[in-house]
Amino acid sequence: MMFTNRVILRNFSVTNKLRCNNKLKDLLESAATGLDQQPVSKENTWYTSPYPEGAVFDKRDQGKKVDRLKVDPRDTSIIMFPGQGSQYVGMAEKLMKIPESRDMFQIAKEVLGYDLLEICLKGPKHKLDQTVYAQPAIAVTSLASLERLKESRPNAIETCVATSGFSLGEITALIFAGSIPFDEGIKLIQIRAEEMQKASERYPSGMATIFYGPDSSLGEACTKAKEWCIERGIENAECQIANYLFPHCKVVAGSLEALNFLDKNKQQFKLRKIKRLPVNGAFHTKLMASAVEPFRKALSKIRLNDPFIYVHSCIDGKIYKNAEQIYKQLPKQIIKPVRWEQLLHIMYERSKNEHFPKTFECAPGNSLTSILKEVNAKAWSSAINVEK
Known part of the structure; x- marks a missing residue:
């Protein structure tokens, strides 16, 4: 596969901006996220923290606290990328007026060997x-939406202090952060998707969002569902919290x-609502184990940057x-649960009266900003979905 030097240099202009931005060092030093966090007293903890009263915070290895007075947090940003399930037919349509976004889809077409944009715009949905x-589709649309963000709010990228992504979105975040080249990242995602698809086809499986209350018994429900499957000789029976x-x-x-067992017996375990997700596999469980090694091998062939x-x-x-x-941790993500609520607590942790950065969800849909609202309403109040 051949790419011209011009296209390779332009394949992700956002990363190049970050490399050249002299302001970035100061922003990171002043960021309220990352290694420079270690709340050591009640006053230094985020006041909606999920940790119990009197918890020993200094055991949470987030590094040393630094002076955050250099930069007003409101002048910084956090950028997040979604995972599978946020896709819909017609996504990326609003991005096609931006030349750099179109370039990304053209590169993706060459890397993947098929017209990804056509599928994004026209589907069909089952495909x-x-x-x-x-x-x-989600990864390229997410990265292409950064070009829209750059047009509407250029400072949002230049002042970004942290990024994250939900499952698949973590790879997108690493591409954005300059660790993985765009074209190689898309190829890596293709391999990940193909291997997870194969794993899904080996064992009929799926995922469901479950809403429950303080009187519910979700853990017991999962245990009973798995035991029910084992008693009936179902191969590789599994039921666990994945997200x-x-x-x-x-x-x-x-x-x-x-999952069918949970549906039929939700009242027994006092589960409020169960909603199946539009995915065809039990992601972030041992049923995806066969995808780990092919992904690890593909990742090892890429020269990653810090x-x-x-x-x-x-x-x-x-x-x-x-x-x-x-290199060590990313392959594990395929079979490990996504601890997104915990991630948000760490990322947005700060003292009670401190302001929050602006948050931008660069993606199809608004799943991550919706979750942020439930975890931290104050941080959500300045969150924006770039696609809208």
Whole structure:
């Protein structure tokens, strides 16, 4: 596959801006996120923290606290990228008037070997919802939306102090942060999607968002659902929490029979509502194990760079310190739960009276800003979905 030097240099202009921006160092030093966080007293903790009264915060290894008075947090930004399930037919249509966004889809077409933009704009939906197409579609649309953000709010990119992504979106965030080249990142996502699609086809499985209350027994429900499957000889029976979204809302992944069990017995465990997700696999569970090694091998062939801004891992919410850590941890993400609620607590942690950065969701849909509203309404009040 051949790319001209001009296209390669333009393939992700946002990263180049970050590399050249002298202001970035000061912003990172003053950021209220990343390694320079370690609340050591009640006054230094975010006042809506989920941790219990009297918790020992200094055991949470977020590094040393630094002076945050250099830059007003309101003059900085956090950029987030979504995962699979946010796709819809017609996404990216509003981005096509931007030449750089069109360039990204053209490069993606050469990398993937098919017209991704055509699928994004016209579907059909059943095709776009397939893992093998949905993941590249969401990633490229997310990155292309950065060009729209650059046009409307150029300072949002120049003052970005942290980024993160939900599952697939973590790779998108690493591309944005300059760790993974755009074209190689899209190829990596294609391999990830293909292997996860294969894993999904081996065992009938899926995911469901579950809303519950303080009197619910979600953990017991998952255990009973898995036991029910094992008793009936279902191969590789599984049922577990795969995504931690916000208080009293989790995503459970597992065998289709286990999800059916939860549907039929939700009243027994006092589950409020169960909503199936438009995915065809039990992502972030052991049922995806066969996808890990092919992804690891593909990742090992890419020359990664240390991130130029803080990138929070959705495995534990902490930031990637360097490229070596990305090589080690990113493959694990395929089978580990997404601890998004915990990530948001870490990313937005600050003292009670301190202001929050602006948050931008660069993506199809508004799933991440909706979750942020449930976790931290004050931070959500300055959140914007770029696609709208």
